[in-house]
Amino acid sequence: MPEVNFENSPTDNSPIELTILLPAYNEENAIESLISEIRKAMTEWQGRFEILVVDDCSNDLTAAKAASSGARLISRIENGGSGASRKTGIREARGQLIAMLDADGSYDPASLPELLSYFPDYDQVNGARTSEQGTIKFLRVPIKWTIRKLAEFVSGKTIPDLNTGLKIFKRKQMQKYLWVIPDGFSCVTSMTLAFLCNGHPVKYIPVTYRKRIGKSKFHPIHDTLQYFLTVLRIITYFRPxxxxxxxxxxxxxxxxxxxxxxxxxxxxxxxxxxxxxxxxxxxxxxxxxxxxxxxxxxxxx
Structure with a gap:
């Protein structure tokens, strides 16, 4: 597949600029090293990009460390959740493409250039995790599998990883579906299903998944229920x-x-x-x- 030219150009179609969006809440132990990894990974990339950190009212040094690392910082005035931070970042992003990673260091930024190589042919490219590093695996794995199979039935597509936090998408396309994205952890599931159920080309690339830095904010019962309800809402909205x-x-x-x-x-x-x-x-x-x-x-x- 030919790679798109990301070089700066005065024409209407280029440059295709990139925003690397990091929604963050109490990630002071990971944010600096992650930003450094991103810059290293993007060394060979020829276009212009920005690193945008959306701080969701952290009560630690996340915001200060992000700013000192040279990232563009947006601080929310109230804590709204992972989805709320992502929606804020999408609205404020300057890039025509947006790459999203979790700020806990669980996704390797070295995968970004490969994911970017599939644009503009695809509207969304996701990193499909090859392992489960989260807590309470005995509960998470079967529940995720069940909900993923339901999502595949609804969308009619094979979905290797329904709720991956590593994805790149066209900003203008995602802006159409901000209304359907919830504020919590199930936001990335909504982003994936909104594209699949509306005929947008979506691709998955296998990526490594690392153990997160710091403490997980995942609440097994509440977030799993919201995850399931999100899939049901998407069904109602797009494929009743x-x-x-x-x-x-x-x-x-x-x-x-x-x-x-x-x-x-x-x-x-x-x-x-x-x-x-x-x-x-x-x-x-x-x-x-x-x-x-x-x-x-x-x-x-």
């Missing part, structure tokens, strides 16, 4: 029939089969009220799904 149509079919067919059984086993009693409720419920869900799908199609046109 993917879930509602099978549900309607299941209820309707159950009602029809029960009706046949009751007619055959008790001709005098015939169809029961519960059979009718199941059939009507399936029909109502199907109609609601079709109306929702029509609204989505009109919004996308």
């Amino acid at each position: 029939l993917r879930i509602l149509a099978p549900l309607a079919f299941l209820l309707g067919m159950t009602g029809i089969l029960r009706s046949i059984y009751h007619i055959c086993s008790s001709p005098v009693l015939g169809i029961t009220d519960s059979d009718v409720i199941l059939i009507v419920s399936g029909l109502m869900i199907l109609i609601a799904g079709m109306l929702a799908d029509l609204i989505v199609k009109q919004r996308q046109s």
